[in-house]
Amino acid sequence: MxxxxxxxxxxxxxxxxxxxxxxxxEVLDSALVETGQHLLGLGDAVLGSVTLQGAPAGFxxxxxxxxxxxxxxxGHLRWRSHRAPExxxxxxxxxxxxxxxxxxxxxxxxxxxxxxxxxxxxxxxRAEVLWEAALAMLLPLLALLPLSWLIxxxxxxxxxxxxxxxxxxxxxxxxxxxxxxxxxxEWLPLLQEVNAMRARQQMMVEAERAFAGQxxxxxxxxxxxxxxxxxRLLQVLGPAAPPAQAERAGAVLKQxxxxxxxxxxxxxxxxxxxxxxxxxxPVDLKLLARLVLDEFEHGGQRPPQLHLCEAPALVLGxxxxxxxxxxxLVHNARLHGGAEANVELxxxxxxxCVRDDGPGLDAGRLAQLRQDLTLGQGxxxxxxxxxxxxxxxxxxxxxxxxxxxxxxxxxxxxxxWVRP
Numbered sequence: 001m002x003x004x005x006x007x008x009x010x011x012x013x014x015x016x017x018x019x020x021x022x023x024x025x026e027v028l029d030s031a032l033v034e035t036g037q038h039l040l041g042l043g044d045a046v047l048g049s050v051t052l053q054g055a056p057a058g059f060x061x062x063x064x065x066x067x068x069x070x071x072x073x074x075g076h077l078r079w080r081s082h083r084a085p086e087x088x089x090x091x092x093x094x095x096x097x098x099x100x101x102x103x104x105x106x107x108x109x110x111x112x113x114x115x116x117x118x119x120x121x122x123x124x125x126r127a128e129v130l131w132e133a134a135l136a137m138l139l140p141l142l143a144l145l146p147l148s149w150l151i152x153x154x155x156x157x158x159x160x161x162x163x164x165x166x167x168x169x170x171x172x173x174x175x176x177x178x179x180x181x182x183x184x185x186e187w188l189p190l191l192q193e194v195n196a197m198r199a200r201q202q203m204m205v206e207a208e209r210a211f212a213g214q215x216x217x218x219x220x221x222x223x224x225x226x227x228x229x230x231x232r233l234l235q236v237l238g239p240a241a242p243p244a245q246a247e248r249a250g251a252v253l254k255q256x257x258x259x260x261x262x263x264x265x266x267x268x269x270x271x272x273x274x275x276x277x278x279x280x281x282p283v284d285l286k287l288l289a290r291l292v293l294d295e296f297e298h299g300g301q302r303p304p305q306l307h308l309c310e311a312p313a314l315v316l317g318x319x320x321x322x323x324x325x326x327x328x329l330v331h332n333a334r335l336h337g338g339a340e341a342n343v344e345l346x347x348x349x350x351x352x353c354v355r356d357d358g359p360g361l362d363a364g365r366l367a368q369l370r371q372d373l374t375l376g377q378g379x380x381x382x383x384x385x386x387x388x389x390x391x392x393x394x395x396x397x398x399x400x401x402x403x404x405x406x407x408x409x410x411x412x413x414x415x416x417w418v419r420p
Contacts, residue, residue, distance in 0.1 A: 032106035304343035353414035
């Protein structure tokens with residue numbers, strides 16, 4: 001805006017200077033001609049009786065912007081102003097206005113061509129007039145630009161300051177509409193479009209969540225039936241079955257178990273999205289850890305090593321949601337740490353930590369994983385950690401991850417309460 005103002009001012013000043021130059025030349029040329037006419041009006045009685053033998057005595061030193069010379073018919077200098085040069089101001093040309101050397105000269109002849117009057121003005125004086133006019137138009141720009149910058153700065157800051165509620169709304173609940181009351185009129189169309197876009201996006205997210213939950217629920221029965229059929233097939237085949245057939249049936253059973261676990265996690269995700277972890281009640285983290293370990297023992301899996309603190313470990317949260325989070329942390333450690341990885345579960349007064357000694361992640365992949373979990377997208381946003389991240393947020397806790405842990409290996413994920 002300041003650049004546009006500067007260019008507009010310079011363009012306007014240029015046009016004004018052209019007009020000033022034209023009008024100044026017209027006025028000053030007219031003054032030269034009028035002066036010559038007055039000199040010619042003195043008549044022969046005056047002009048003919050004056051013979052100039054030297055520069056006449058003048059007044060005290062002062063600026064004179066108009067000089068003149070009076071010549072007779074033979075071109076001899078008869079009369080001149082005391083600042084006029086002795087040399088002829090302009091060559092013997094016909095009467096009129098012309099530029100000669102450093103002068104703007106008006107040439108006038110008497111009716112009988114007895115006398116010729118040359119009236120001149122320095123061209124430098126006209127340039128000085130034009131330059132002073134340019135300065136008079138451009139100097140205010142030096143004050144106008146900083147003043148305009150200050151006014152624009154204050155106006156824009158005031159305008160954007162009124163958008164502070166919008167900024168807070170964008171940082172807060174993604175489902176809440178942006179406030180429109182009290183917003184600048186110019187911003188209303190944009191804010192209304194953003195509200196419409198957020199509403200459409202929320203509808204799409206809700207539709208996807210509902211579809212994932214419904215599909216996971218519908219898949220549980222056929223998956224269980226298929227698993228039972230495969231188990232029945234293995235029983236029918238018995239020990240005498242060909243190794244290739246038994247291996248294929250076992251692979252199908254593992255894939256069914258994997259899909260069943262995925263469906264269970266999708267159901268858990270739907271429950272978490274519905275606000276499962278928003279409920280608040282005292283939760284004993286030690287008791288929660290023991291319950292989760294019992295589930296792994298009864299499921300035929302090797303439970304992680306448990307390390308309990310001596311101090312009480314009570315937090316406010318939901319027992320079921322935190323159980324889902326802890327199971328997913330242990331499952332994630334076993335899945336990505338490797339079959340031979342040792343998994344440890346540490347319970348502290350306001351912290352649940354699951355650690356493995358697997359290969360872990362490098363700094364770049366860990367940073368990308370954190371970003372993906374924060375944005376809720378990306379190929380590395382593992383379903384288990386995504387669930388834990390949501391549950392931690394709803395429980396008023398933080399999901400912290402660290403890798404490597406020791407010896408350049410290992411991965412550690414913990415749920416930590418700032419205020420248990």
